[in-house]
Amino acid sequence: MQRISDKLKAAGKSIGLVPTMGYLHKGHLSLIKKSKSKCNITVVSIFVNPTQFAPNEDLSKYPRDIKRDKKILTAAGVDYLFYPEADEIYPSGFQTHVEVENITKILEGEFRPSHFRGVTTIVAILFNAVMPHYAFFGQKDAQQAAVIKRMMQDLKITLKLIVCPIVREKDGLALSSRNVYLSEKERKDALVLNKSLRHAEQLVKEGERVVKKIISEMKKIIFSVDTSNLDYIGIVNAESFEPVKTISSKSSYYILIACKIGTTRLIDNILLKI
16 A cells, blocks of 8 residues: 555655545545545545454444445545455554543543544554545544544644535434444434434524533433433534533534434534534
């Protein structure tokens, strides 16, 4: 992969990287489309990264279908698929990790303490393997994008990170590879995530500024279905990712939610510009 990238760069080509864990959907395709519009060459990586899953999480169950994914990538006009094995990424004796502090301790980091260390390590490896000019991530993983931005800033990584909007089903459910786990009832119940976010957005438009009150109203919607088990709702400054107690004008905020519907853990968020 590095040799290919060296040759492409020597020929004056710009390279875009779309990192994925496979089982591709329209959300991934939106990132690919953005890369193809901005770069001469688009590389998609598929790697189900074991170091970002805790022992009690769904690594073994995580959906995989490389034949299906290859067909999707070919149809989308992707130039290269980077599909390494785990022992190529983490060979025997591997002992180096990239860890971002502070921003990784809240929200996802509180519920998945080792998650972001795994994310930043694999992303740094992918950046070094592919050596892209641009990398494309989805807003659905807003905290992940913020953590990677922090890593890039601190380690002087000069490629450009582009965060693309969430892609949703017609009924509002954010696309996720994990949606295949949901039963028919759970699929309907999962709509409470987006409904609660839209309700919060409306409350802010109507003038509500107290975070506690907004979250309290969101919880009523989340708990209106019996399959929900809420991990967190958080409201943070979109730039610093610092939690806030009050929303002020002339700022941007993420409202973020993580909730199990049945046994399937889903995340979603909305970006508010006040």
